[in-house]
Amino acid sequence: MNALLVVTALLAATPITLEETRALGRKNTQALQAQLDVAVAQQDERVARSSLLPQVQFNVGPSLNYLGRRRQVVTIPISDTEVLTREVESSSNTADSYFASLGLSQVIFNRGLWKQLEQAGVNVDAVQNQSIEEADTSELEAIRRFFSLYLSQANLEVLKATATRSEEQLERARALFLAGRVGKTEEIAAEVNLGNDRINVVQRQNQLVADQVQLAVWLARPGTELLQAVDPGVFQTEPAPAPPLEDSLKQAREHRALLRALVQRVRVAELQRAIVQGDYIPRVGLSAQYAHTSQDLGPFFSEARLGNTFNGGITLTWDLFNGFVTDAQSARAQANIRKAELTFAQTARELEAEVRRAHQVLDGQIASSKLATTNRAAAAQGLLLAEERFRAGAGSTLEVRDAQLKLTQSELVLLQSRIDVEIARYALIRATGTLNPGDSQ
Structure with a gap:
């Protein structure tokens, strides 16, 4: 009955692909708010230009x-x-x-007004790059939630397959008991194992609903909407190796929008100093x-x-003397320039560390995935041997159950490791700023 409810829910769910998830992830609430910041900065530029017009x-x-x-x-x-x-x-x-x-x-x-206009234009560029950063972050989180949902769906299928094998084992144990080849305890043990497997299916369904809700809310869709992650095809091919670390670092330096935004923040601070120092120069008006x-x-x-x-x-x-206000403001602007430069340098170091860490995680997950594939093959062979021994009367339900659990565990680990490879790969791509190449400048 529970399995029927699960199937019915999946059939009623709205299918969503990885590409759709990525596109919607760049338009979620956080990303849209960042785009509105760009619109505000553009209007600030218009305000700065208005002072120079008649x-x-x-x-x-x-x-x-x-x-x-x-x-x-x-x-x-x-x-x-x-x-x-x-x-x-x-x-x-x-x-x-x-x-x-x-x-x-x-x-x-009026030198100060011209510099204000230039500063407003640079600020627009900085906010736009910050918006790209926010969109990349939102997209990566959408990708992670998509794969979490797909993993729950795949794990549910594994657990349902385990329950099916337990049903077959119960039927074999009952038949052998009726034939007088095994004791009643073998049949009882097989029935208990089946009950436990069905409980696992029900509990996994709870996790599936939680993953559906998290993905739907992040994509700004109703929290009550049932989503079904379409197979992204990651299990049909072997995971590709990680790119060379030096190539990834080079891409990050060239394409990461955060670095461009921080460079522009330094320029904004420099222009603020120029605006203040404009008071040293006469102003002419008509x-x-x-x-x-x-x-x-x-x-x-x-x-x-x-x-x-x-x-x-x-x-x-011409302000000949204003109580050293201009000197104080110029010194403050110089300090802000230094702060912006320090922030840029520290962020550049952290970015390189992020790329290296993401690269190592991807390498490690690929290696784990290969080991999990080998383990799964060995566990499948072990279950086959245990079932053959049980049919021959040389084994027990306990041995078959142990082999079943090992196979189930190896399949779940394989699913998790393969999904982790994809998430780690997208995390590395996001760290290098190439999640959406069209946004790179």
Whole structure:
């Protein structure tokens, strides 16, 4: 009954290939968030460019002035030589007016703004390479989860085959007991072994569901979706040997997006210093403004020749002394450059170590896979001999069971080692930055 449920679940599952998994892995939540960081950096570049473009402002609106009661001295001429001075108190009054203005400003020379634009462009490249790194990481994790699911499926088949062999052994033990050639204990032992094998199948089904859930969630698919990993064909061929270590190290230095991103981070820090030091250099700007005012809306439109003002000019600004702020900011930028350089150097060393470790793991897994293949062949031969002895009445169920367990264990180890070879190979490819060659620059 349990086996029937397992088969039904697998038939209802959605098949997914390794290539589909890799493509979806590069579009999961983490990878999409990294792509959004690129979009933000691109908009930051547009903001930096905007400061160098002409700035145009238009203002229009009414204004109201209120003057309260006030005292003032009034001088009235009486004759050519005499004046009359009186202190008078004036009443409050209001005056309204209407205005419109159009202003234009343009940077002619500002080294800091040009460096800000250059820095924003380099930052876009750095974020793009960081996005590639995140996509590679997401894809490798998707590959690992795909192979984990496929391993669970394959292990389930091995355990089901073991249960089938136990059923056959129970039938042989029962037949030999009825023929009076073995005792009842042989039949009971075979029945217990069958029960244990069926328990193993049920427990493996739990692991299968867990692997399905992990893969589905990582690929941004519903956690309730049943996935079935399509055979990637890794068991049809012998695993290829690992590439030379020097070739892998060379590829990592040339193609790893993380290294490119860190080089660009150093450049961003250098440009920050250039931006700060731009305050040492004069800045030149152009400005112009036209304004039109009127005391009433009627004349505002009809008497366009009145109330017009225009002003414009070129301004040179030079910070001769600002309390050593520029010196302090320049020193801080220099320290950040050094930090970025140290980070790059340390990451380069760690990357070489990662490649070497991944290369050694792949070599070791290939060797283990070959040994597991030999062990599996020997275990199969041992089970055949034990079954022949049992049929001949010279062996026992215990001997057959021991041979069955050895075969099952060797098959599970072979599956695990062969899957580990593939995961290790993709880990090495990811370490060298060649998981997706189209992303390399």
